[in-house]
Amino acid sequence: MPKLNENYLNVKASYLFSEIAHRVAAYTAANPDKNVIRMGIGDVTLPIGSEMIAKLHEGVDAMASSETFKGYGPEQGYDFLRNGIVDYYKRNGVTIAADEVFVSDGAKSDTGNITDLFAKDNIVMVPDPVYPVYVDTNTMDGREIIYIDANAENNFLPLPDPKVHADVIYICSPNNPTGAAYNKEQLKVWVDYALANEAVIIYDSAYEAFISDETLPRSIFAIEGARKCAIEFCSLSKTAGFTGTRCAYTIVPKDLKFTASNGTEMSLNAMWLRRQTTKFNGTSFIVQNGASAAFTEAGHKQCMENINYYRENEKIISEALDKRNIRYFGGVNSPYIWFECPNGMESWEFFDLMLNKIQVVGTPGTGFGKNGTHFFRLTSFNNHENTREAMKRFDTLFD
């Protein structure tokens, strides 16, 4: 009998989305005539822009003739895409090198797989509430996790306590689920803390394209010192509508080096290259060809048109909350709006109230951690009509 990885016994069953689906199914079965509006989805709804679609088609056609056919490509991504990403960073004022860019099929897989580079006895720091992937992947490896509270007092943007040590730190900004986004001064505090602790920051910037406040950093590498302490994860999922198409990228700076117990210097860039070339055979050429268009000016403009469409929904949602003086975080620089459940309600209780009274589905904050107990997440991934209708109904909750 194989000895199993019993750390899996410690991974909490993910009740959140299955429980939501279960409650919605039960409600619609009992009330088939009611029109339920889903405002809880963390998935884009608009189609991919024509610039990306044309390059996806071009990629498919390349497979049809022996002159242009592509077999295995470089595991870390084609140069045309890596260079496109480097140029995109440059336009945002950040210098990275092409061999620091690793193309993959998802930021979820990369943020999970990066744990391969770290020993089991590291102290991992994650904020609460949090994107569950960071917690579950470290639990699967048996690492100790310490939580840092994100709450209304710190605007859901916690800063480190210099007295507490961590080796690996997870930061997601703009944040899922809270929508909160760090400014440069706050991120500098994290970078300085990481440097002082010889820690690594796992920086998830999947929502950077949603930032509308131009003073906020889109990359942790906009912060001095970050090249020595951070790995950045980004994705075309929310930016370009690639949630079903799959393409992401991870930046591992060559300055990121630590000393092994035997005195050898180890480069995380070299380790990740070794890891990826061993366990991954690259993202499909077709997808990378399509993805490359998202980094051209014309393709990026189309991506931003979709994001601006979602921004309109953010406005509709935040206006409805403003009208009822409900405290919320996020929106503006994020597709997520995170608000305090009215009258001190618990988030599942509020979920049931919304479903039963107004047939609007959101995500109870408690599913992301204890600090979400009295919070609720709505997303702007929907059409304007549904969002307007949902918020019109929302207003009637208070009559």
Ligand SMILES: *Cc1c(COP(=O)(O)O)cnc(C)c1O
């Ligand atoms: C959606 C999302 C991603 C993107 O993951 P992919 O695997 O690239 O689709 C990454 N991080 C967070 C926090 C997300 O919400």
